Amino acid sequence: MQHPLPKLQQIPPTAVSVGDYEGLARERVSASAWAFLSGGATDEWTARENIAAYQRLTLRTRVLEDLSGGNTAVEIFGQRFAAPILLAPVAYHRLFHPDGELGTVLAAAAMQTGVVVSTQATTLIEDVARQAKTPLWFQLYVQADRDLTAALVRRAEAAGYTALVVTVDAPVTGIRNREQRAGFALPSDLEAVNLRGMRVPSMQAVDNGQLLLGGPLLASAMTWRDVAWLRSLTRLPLLAKGIMTAEDAQRAVAEGFDGIIVSNHGGRTLDTQPATIDVLAETVAAVGDRVPVLCDGGVRRGSDVFKALALGAKAVLIGRPYVYGLAAAGAAGVAHVIRILRAELEVTMALCGCKDLNAIDTARIRHAP
Numbered sequence: 001m002q003h004p005l006p007k008l009q010q011i012p013p014t015a016v017s018v019g020d021y022e023g024l025a026r027e028r029v030s031a032s033a034w035a036f037l038s039g040g041a042t043d044e045w046t047a048r049e050n051i052a053a054y055q056r057l058t059l060r061t062r063v064l065e066d067l068s069g070g071n072t073a074v075e076i077f078g079q080r081f082a083a084p085i086l087l088a089p090v091a092y093h094r095l096f097h098p099d100g101e102l103g104t105v106l107a108a109a110a111m112q113t114g115v116v117v118s119t120q121a122t123t124l125i126e127d128v129a130r131q132a133k134t135p136l137w138f139q140l141y142v143q144a145d146r147d148l149t150a151a152l153v154r155r156a157e158a159a160g161y162t163a164l165v166v167t168v169d170a171p172v173t174g175i176r177n178r179e180q181r182a183g184f185a186l187p188s189d190l191e192a193v194n195l196r197g198m199r200v201p202s203m204q205a206v207d208n209g210q211l212l213l214g215g216p217l218l219a220s221a222m223t224w225r226d227v228a229w230l231r232s233l234t235r236l237p238l239l240a241k242g243i244m245t246a247e248d249a250q251r252a253v254a255e256g257f258d259g260i261i262v263s264n265h266g267g268r269t270l271d272t273q274p275a276t277i278d279v280l281a282e283t284v285a286a287v288g289d290r291v292p293v294l295c296d297g298g299v300r301r302g303s304d305v306f307k308a309l310a311l312g313a314k315a316v317l318i319g320r321p322y323v324y325g326l327a328a329a330g331a332a333g334v335a336h337v338i339r340i341l342r343a344e345l346e347v348t349m350a351l352c353g354c355k356d357l358n359a360i361d362t363a364r365i366r367h368a369p
């Protein structure tokens, strides 16, 4: 299907930070969509802690370094990005703005940013790819029906996606009290179009009174045994998204993953997990330089990107921040959020004496007392 190009929207001149876009987004989406976007699991401690943990880390600036000729470029799996900030997979973009995923990839292309497209997108895998002028990675939720899962992988590869991000931390959706209170449900005119026609069991913990343990949902959930099968399906690099311990990081590499994303799903799956920035270093130490380690969760400032890189991340992904931009102003909002974070990263680098990403190391971080 051909989609018209998204129209660019006006950006208010007072929107100068991710926090400003959060405020605008809240005004522009329904109360239930807001609960889905901004909320986390149960008490939302982890969702808050992802942000707070970055704020506890302070910077050790170094002065009078030679800053000539620098840049923020990064290469991952031979793919070049203008900055180490990619867009994380987020379901249902059309819930937040009519341009949906097409608005997001238009902005990402303008900013030379990579996008991870969710299995639960509201635009077809192929239609997103046709619009994209930037590397797209496909996020895979392994479905109960493995043949249909294989079909998704083949479609993504055929459409030109350049990596497969396998989400491993959500065999069941977290319990989201805020969504429950707001009565969140996907509006009837929106659909996870890539799963059309598939028998998709509900990922809710307690569905129609049926208990989780011993039930069909977990019986068909992905396990380590599926990794070799995934590997046999595709030549694309495979990343495991949702690793939070050194043990699982080591196992993921041993089982054949080509990259790791340290993530607690933005605090949306299991509350009281630690902040991702607090487990990043142990994960990086566990895998060494065998595969790239990326991380997501709580990045709201360019200085947060700097801190994640200092603790060993190859790049970060942002989730809610760019969706705030999308909700506030469509593609223009997404591009502006990326621009803001990149400008903040560049200023942080310059003032910490780092002209490129290789110069950012743990000596630039001081843990708060």
Ligand SMILES: Cc1cc2nc3c(=O)[nH]c(=O)nc-3n(C[C@H](O)[C@H](O)[C@H](O)COP(=O)(O)O)c2cc1C
Residues within 6 Å of the ligand: 036, 037, 038, 050, 088, 089, 090, 091, 118, 119, 120, 139, 167, 241, 263, 264, 265, 266, 267, 268, 296, 297, 298, 299, 317, 318, 319, 320, 321
């Ligand atoms: C509204 C929303 C929907 C999401 N949908 C998905 C998804 O479909 N697949 C997935 O792997 N992660 C999903 N995530 C998690 C993000 O990929 C990412 O891990 C998280 O948002 C990072 O935290 P941040 O929002 O603080 O940047 C979603 C997050 C949000 C906020």
Ligand SMILES: CC(C)CC(=O)C(=O)O
Residues within 6 Å of the ligand: 091, 120, 170, 173, 203, 265, 268
């Ligand atoms: C449709 C949801 C399962 C997508 C997701 O991963 C999330 O909301 O965090």
